[in-house]
Amino acid sequence: MITSSFKTTKSDEIFAAAQKLMPGGVSSPVRAFKSVGGQPIVFDRVQGAYAWDVDGNRYIDYIGTWGPAICGHAHPDVINAICEAAQKGTSFGAPCRLENVLAEMVIDAVPSIEMVRFVNSGTEACMSVLRLMRAFTGRDKLIKFEGCYHGHADMFLVKAGSGVATLGLPDSPGVPKSTTNNTLTAPFNNLEAVKALFDQNPGEIAGVILEPVVGNAGFIIPDGGFLAGLRELTRENGALLVFDEVMTGFRIAYGGAQERFGITPDLTTLGKIIGGGLPVGAYGGRRDVMEMVAPAGPMYQAGTLSGNPLAMTAGIKTLELLRQPGTYEQLDRITKRLSEGLLNIAKETGHAACGGQISGMFGFFFAEGPVHNYEDAKKSDLGKFSRFHRGMLQRGVYLAPSQFEAGFTSLAHTDADVDQTLAAAQEVMVSL
Ligand SMILES: *Cc1c(COP(=O)(O)O)cnc(C)c1O
Numbered sequence: 001m002i003t004s005s006f007k008t009t010k011s012d013e014i015f016a017a018a019q020k021l022m023p024g025g026v027s028s029p030v031r032a033f034k035s036v037g038g039q040p041i042v043f044d045r046v047q048g049a050y051a052w053d054v055d056g057n058r059y060i061d062y063i064g065t066w067g068p069a070i071c072g073h074a075h076p077d078v079i080n081a082i083c084e085a086a087q088k089g090t091s092f093g094a095p096c097r098l099e100n101v102l103a104e105m106v107i108d109a110v111p112s113i114e115m116v117r118f119v120n121s122g123t124e125a126c127m128s129v130l131r132l133m134r135a136f137t138g139r140d141k142l143i144k145f146e147g148c149y150h151g152h153a154d155m156f157l158v159k160a161g162s163g164v165a166t167l168g169l170p171d172s173p174g175v176p177k178s179t180t181n182n183t184l185t186a187p188f189n190n191l192e193a194v195k196a197l198f199d200q201n202p203g204e205i206a207g208v209i210l211e212p213v214v215g216n217a218g219f220i221i222p223d224g225g226f227l228a229g230l231r232e233l234t235r236e237n238g239a240l241l242v243f244d245e246v247m248t249g250f251r252i253a254y255g256g257a258q259e260r261f262g263i264t265p266d267l268t269t270l271g272k273i274i275g276g277g278l279p280v281g282a283y284g285g286r287r288d289v290m291e292m293v294a295p296a297g298p299m300y301q302a303g304t305l306s307g308n309p310l311a312m313t314a315g316i317k318t319l320e321l322l323r324q325p326g327t328y329e330q331l332d333r334i335t336k337r338l339s340e341g342l343l344n345i346a347k348e349t350g351h352a353a354c355g356g357q358i359s360g361m362f363g364f365f366f367a368e369g370p371v372h373n374y375e376d377a378k379k380s381d382l383g384k385f386s387r388f389h390r391g392m393l394q395r396g397v398y399l400a401p402s403q404f405e406a407g408f409t410s411l412a413h414t415d416a417d418v419d420q421t422l423a424a425a426q427e428v429m430v431s432l
Pocket residue numbers: 120121122123124126149150151152211215216244245246247271272281
């Protein structure tokens with residue numbers, strides 16, 4: 001049932017004012033609901049699996065601030081630890097013991113990471129890791145995959161033309177061709193295309209970066225052999241393999257997608273969950289590569305607020321909660337119920353749909369499928385997704401406002417939340 005009290009008067013008012021103050025009314029574009037249409041919802045507070053907007057509507061939240069809220073929003077242990085840490089100051093600009101604690105936890109958890117550098121966002125982690133790839137190999141070119149997002153640094157704002165591996169063209173004005181002509185792109189799950197790029201650019205490619213499970217083109221799983229194939233190709237060509245686990249780290253498994261799939265990259269980027277809701281990113285990997293980073297080595301990278309005690313505390317508490325027994329089984333069980341439920345309802349109500357989940361990450365496309373890459377994902381019925389999204393919103397379910405974003409559950413999501421979500425989906429799918 002559409003909640004009879006559902007109205008968005010205050011959200012609309014605040015967003016209208018915001019549009020005069022900030023470009024598009026937001027601090028990050030996807031929040032503006034451009035790809036699904038309609039006005040975005042202005043949040044007032046979040047707790048556990050739920051978000052409340054400024055009009056008092058409650059939503060079951062499947063975004064979880066885009067991943068960090070994996071223990072549930074505002075987990076009391078995390079909030080208490082943050083409050084306690086804040087008493088001792090929010091930023092030192094000097095070494096802090098808590099950095100060692102989180103660094104050890106990350107090194108223990110993530111197979112590829114022997115040393116780590118903390119930064120303040122996923123974007124910063126990815127732009128720094130690219131500098132490191134280039135510094136270590138003495139090569140300038142990189143390979144990325146169409147539909148994979150690695151933050152908004154110039155060199156990554158490139159997608160391929162028509163699914164054919166090609167030289168990069170910038171996606172955004174303000175990105176000079178000179179910054180992206182070293183960015184080569186290939187379709188995800190296409191080893192042949194990657195091999196061709198290595199053959200065409202012998203000795204010039206510093207490395208390959210990818211989301212090992214894609215979340216920024218919708219939810220796309222690597223085909224069997226794809227990650228292993230990349231591991232082999234990079235090794236053969238003296239290039240580095242980099243997993244961007246900003247989204248998948250501590251989500252697909254405690255040790256990330258690399259643990260789950262048993263493929264160890266040379267370098268890894270992290271973000272989202274390791275900050276426990278505060279701004280943190282990190283990059284790490286092989287000791288011999290990481291020792292290039294200043295001041296151990298010559299590759300410069302720095303940050304005024306990096307490794308601050310407040311953010312370290314939120315990360316440490318979140319990882320402590322996650323490493324308790326049974327957490328990933330719980331995430332997997334609840335998310336599987338949700339994902340299978342949605343696909344069944346779509347089938348019963350006559351909609352072409354495909355999708356899946358791993359652990360607390362899921363996605364579905366209004367498309368026949370299967371979806372192996374961004375080209376496949378683009379065949380989705382976007383109009384239908386928009387109507388579905390709005391219908392769910394009106395029934396108290398907050399989904400990512402784009403067909404090309406993965407969804408996230410948390411340890412706070414219950415079977416009752418999933419039941420309520422599926423009941424809403426049933427109503428909406430019938431009406432689409
Ligand atoms: C979110 C994300 C980023 C960027 O992180 P920010 O903290 O938003 O800068 C980079 N890579 C991946 C895979 C992401 O999901």
